[in-house]
Amino acid sequence: MNVLSALRIRISTAVLAASVLLGTALLLWGADALARWTAESYVARQVQALTGVLELPAVEVHGTFFLPQVLSGRYEHVEIAVEDLRSGPLRLERMTADLSGVHVSFADLVGQDVVPIYIEESEERATLTFEDLNHYLDATGRPVRVESAPAGEVLLTGTVEVFGREVSASSRVVVGADDGSLSVRPTGLETGTVLDAAGQALLRQRFTFLVPMDPLPFGQRIEGITTGETAFEIEAGGDGLLVEP
Template sequence: MSTAVPQTGGTRAPGRRLPRRSTLLLAASVLAGMLLLLWGVDRLARWGAEAVLADRIAAETGVRTTPEVEIDSRFVLLQMLRGRYEDVEVGLEGIASGPLRIERLDAELTGVRLSFHDLLYRNPVPIYVESTRERATLRYEDLNTYLELTGRPVRIENASDGEVQLTGSVQIFGQEVSASAQAGLTAEDGRILVQPTELQTGTALDGASRLLLQQRFGFAVPVDSLPFGQRITAIEPQESTVEIEARGDGVLVNP
């Protein structure tokens, strides 16, 4: 009788791959856990940095409502450790500096520098911003309040063709003269210049009186309450507001 010899080259017994599969599943689980942990740490870093920036901006501007601050990046932890945030969006409401109030301001900040140590311990140090772009909304109602508080007997409202309408009564050589005027808006040294282009009045005036009337209707509005803009780049009158665009370089946000 012949004895059968066991075959050694056949199929592997079931279950031989299980240890390898278990290892892969374990590795995948560990990787997923690490990614989830990093995501959670990054979210905490984002919330912490945004909260500190909001506090600093609120202290700088004196707004009563908490500023809206959003770091525009998926990964914040590395930026925090580096002490430089690439892009930060800020929204503010109700900025007041002296008699002038700004209704709304939206800003884009690039290169916001705050060291990890100062952020962690909330050290009261200035925050340096490499460059800024902002858009401010100024209501005619607030402009008229400013004019009243500064003793200017003129009111301002929207007109057409990118200009505003001025109305009021002023003293000209001891005579009260009521008039209205179309006026253009320009920027100069951080101020809005309101310059009449066409006067209308029912009072007969000589050349000197008309020139003085035009000067009385012209004025400047300082907008140094803009927290991030050093240069006004555009002014656009609209139906109920004046929209102002500004830019800045090397801006400091003080504690």
């Protein structure tokens, strides 16, 4: 065998090896991409069944190499975005969640079974607009409403019954968290009606309320509230969650 023939054989062997490696890489990439899409679609349907939203939520499962996550049944980082989230009369305009340690077995993923999903830790951010909050207050029989005030404050106004009298009042409010609910409390009520101590206490009670954050699907532990011009931005979280559709 001459040198030229040997060189040709070596080149052919190298090309064949490169082709095999490239083909294998493409197959693995395709399998990885298909597995990622399957997992994202599965989680999206699970969240849709859990929340009852009409549009399929947006789901992104992170990780450079995805097949190992599929085979282990544990997804390190999952991002979810849901629009128009409702529970009874309360509506959240938008909710996004960062989930850590989402457990979905390989068998359930392949069978597309609707089963509870275990989540190690969640961080949620939700938008509650003043308009949606006022709708909730009206639907639950509270004759008060919120609106924006100067300097980033919130004004609460309304006409309520105090010992058989209709009393109109307004107040700046303090917004906080109370055991999984959004709490709204007046700071100093202003009214043109003269009231005794008992009447003032009842008026303050009428202007104080809680809004349960029941629409949040991944834990209602409120960790922060920011007041914007037209909405409250709510941060919540949870850990060791068993989410059942």
